Amino acid sequence: MLTKVKELLIGPPLPTHSILRRQLSNIQALAAFSPGALASIAYANQEIYLGLAVAGSAGLAFTFPMGLAIAGLMLVVALSYYQIIFQYPSGGGSYEVARKNLGEIPGLLAAAALIVDYLVNVAVSLTSGVAALASAFPALWPHRVAVALILLLVITLINLRGMQEAGSVVAAPVYAFLASFFCMLLYGLFRLISSGVQPLPAAAPPAVEPVTLFLILHTFAAGTTALTGVEVISNGVPAFRTPKARNAGKTLIVMAVLMGSLFLGSNGLTQYLGVAAGPQETILSALARHLFGNGVFYYFIQFATLGILTVAANTSFAGFPRLTSILAKDGFLQRQFTSLGDRLVFSNGILLLGGASAGLIVLFAGDTHALIPLFVVVAFLAFTLSQTAMIAHWWRNRSAGWWWKCGINGVGALVTGTTFIIVCISKFAEGAWLSVILIPPLVLFFQRISAHYQVVRRQLSLRGLPPSLKPAPPTRVVIPISGVHRGMIGAVAFAQSISSHVTAVYVELEPGSSERIKKDWTKWWPEIPLAVVPSPFRSMIRPLMKFLNETDEQQNDGQLATVVLPEFIPNHWWESLLHNQTAWLIKAALLYGNRFRNLERVVINVPFHLEG
């Protein structure tokens, strides 16, 4: 039944050989990987507006200059990633680049930053999208967390169905957003030309602070969130059709152009048309309302914004499971993340991402603004690490024209590094501190896992062992019994079929109860000796362990006896709650609890099926 529910939700399993067909065309890939970058203009504009509005009109006069600075930064970073795609087409992105060129720790630092980045991206995109919706329908404002969680559930299910489906579902909102926003920007430009530049609204938020350098840097730090998502394509190269790198590179250029023009266009229009927003409205909603009033087109724009932000959350669902599968393949995460699910997607990564980002949304009560500082810190940490790594890469290879390519990444490293420092300082108290308690523990966690796997690999190696192995001596069997009943027949018969040295043992929980058991036992199995062990504290496990260890040592030169456990298998799972889980407890104690003389004790389950 569980299988049926699963198939209804995510579809029937797909055979492994069909994996080759599941690659994305450039149009699909743009829809799958770019919405994060495109949609970030929504919250970036919002952050710039919130940051500058505290200084009133004087502050808002810096809107477009700020936008130009950020767009310049965007250009540098996009060019840097364009180079990365061709040098590292296997899709590890910042992690792979940093690990190969700077070493393991910087690589893991980048991986940790990316992991947090993907999580926060989901939370930021969804909460920002819901804010766009709630700007149009104020009644939804108190229910933003619930709406965001419902959207998250839908996205998670779509992604569990598989990449290709995700690609088709997300394409529509992305192109609807692009079309409607370009229409709005063109119409805005026409209005600007026809009516000229508007004064900044004096009725807008009153100035509570003067325009200081700190205010400008503080706003810039938050506004650079416009760049988040620009790296996603470089992590997703393997999902493109061949030639993968060329297709990914082309898609990146198209994305960067779209991103820059949308950002600068909307940013400029809000300033020069003199737009201001109320307390429960986003600045982009205010711009759309300013241009179109409360007409159909305004609502269309809001839904398109919600749409692209929802699929922006989806970019994490493309990138995160890939990253965790790469980390797992390299031994830094549980191996389970490498396994393809029924639908040929990394289901474990998708489920982890869905769960963790739901946690973030609840924790931050659905407030985009509160999430931004953490988002920017981890994004620019990853940017800086990968640009720095590329400098090392070019220096090491020094092929023709290397200094020119190195220069691009050098500028990239410089500007992203500087921005990283600005963000850390100016936004530390506002949430950037969270990265300090998230990133280092994650790095330690990766290292711990890696160390464990290495130890295991060494222990599992057969190297150095002689090819002819000593055969095991004939086995000796002990059967713990709870009574003399039909469930014992199979166990005793099996024990006798594999060993000529079989003993039964009864742990006497209730004083005196062994009398009848002994009588019954001798009647049925007179040839098998039955030992009785008292248990004054009514524990099953401890007296049994003591008995096993003592008889092994005293009577059998330390050779461990095999334990045969008769186990009831009820007809329905809930019925097993009606039986003492003694067999299970004994098994756990034998395998896990007790390491007698560092030898391994074999445990045999002989099931006895109950009917009805």
Place this chain on the structure above:
Amino acid sequence: MLTKVKELLIGPPLPTHSILRRQLSNIQALAAFSPGALASIAYANQEIYLGLAVAGSAGLAFTFPMGLAIAGLMLVVALSYYQIIFQYPSGGGSYEVARKNLGEIPGLLAAAALIVDYLVNVAVSLTSGVAALASAFPALWPHRVAVALILLLVITLINLRGMQEAGSVVAAPVYAFLASFFCMLLYGLFRLISSGVQPLPAAAPPAVEPVTLFLILHTFAAGTTALTGVEVISNGVPAFRTPKARNAGKTLIVMAVLMGSLFLGSNGLTQYLGVAAGPQETILSALARHLFGNGVFYYFIQFATLGILTVAANTSFAGFPRLTSILAKDGFLQRQFTSLGDRLVFSNGILLLGGASAGLIVLFAGDTHALIPLFVVVAFLAFTLSQTAMIAHWWRNRSAGWWWKCGINGVGALVTGTTFIIVCISKFAEGAWLSVILIPPLVLFFQRISAHYQVVRRQLSLRGLPPSLKPAPPTRVVIPISGVHRGMIGAVAFAQSISSHVTAVYVELEPGSSERIKKDWTKWWPEIPLAVVPSPFRSMIRPLMKFLNETDEQQNDGQLATVVLPEFIPNHWWESLLHNQTAWLIKAALLYGNRFRNLERVVINVPFHLEG
């Protein structure tokens, strides 16, 4: 470490032979079993006051007459239970009496009623006690649920430590309550004699309803909650010192006298001294304040009330685990309820009671008044069933003077049955309906469990089997392998030591991966054939099951092969999260999922311990 925390909280384990000493003296038993009955005067007075106050002074004039009627009912019920103690000293109470005399279904109905009764008693007592405290300290009023839950936790822990400790801890508050309340009643009587009867307060709650028969019955229905707890001693006879029945009977008489005089005394005083209570105060708090002002003695009375109500909750902790252990012994509940814990108490019953009543307190938001209708319904259902059963009992035995004893129980059955019907009708909408969705499912649940145990017992019986049993044929072994590594050595050696027919099987999750495995395997174990099974849908379990079933059927005349599973045992439990739980999944599938031709397949675990 877990063991240490447990010992710190509940004490070290006690050996079984010390159980004989753990019996209660009459003084201890009165403290352990009677507080429920004594303390019920707190909420009974409250219910009478709330019920009559809606009719203002005209209604409150019925306070003492109502008290007399309820005290009369109390007398009849106490006498009936006195007879039950001597006829059924094993402590099953209503359940045992109804089952023996009326049959299984009435018995289970009584058991279900008692189970709910015990749960609601905990919730009612604690919330009522906290209301007494919050009457004295109004700042606590909003935190009543939290305070009640903390008290519940403390009680649960004390009871897990064992009955004798519980007896000593609870004795102090019980006797403090008795002493302070009798002082108050005597002083009140003195005031009444010296100053005469006071008029009912006109400033008290204004009348919003006329005095109707329905109002009177409705209030009577709620007021009969004064009787709850009177049956507890009859369920706890085995906890008394020998002669058990005589001691229990004596204790019941003492308790009934105390109960009746406390109830009638406080009830009469509130009317004739003209006491009224505010919205966030109990009527007993108002009475004490009326007599003593806000002095030390007032606070002492409130703490004494809280104290006895807290230990009243404790009466459930004495009765409930005994009832569940009796039900379990009769096969109507999980066997786990019969096992004595480390401290010689029925720990599972105590834990269930603590958890379930915490749920009730949260569900009803700590409101005593809302819980009362359910409480009264289940209490009177149990009363009626046991009185009716006693009529059948006397009729069946007809010893000398039977008609006189039968008459007492007959009157008991009549008045409790009538009260039960009144409560059901007048309080149905106010919460009595809950009993309809609780009691019948509980009865069905008991029956379902009983049916399961009976089926199992029949299947386990060795009766009818020939004493000489067919020996099992030599076993054939299949080893599923995940690779060629050191973990296989022990498994292969063990398999070879018990069987001359060993096969390995490799499920190929990744196409092509079998090539190298095959080469390595033949190098190490050339004598053991290795079968490769393809898995196009990347599932481990299904192809393996198919392989096993097919080879069993086609090549081995249906004899099931034994499966040997090499199992990694990591050093720390969390490390097992880093390994695919394949061995565990295969084991579960072999034992539970697959019933090939209704035969049992033996599963052998050969552990391989990982270091570090």
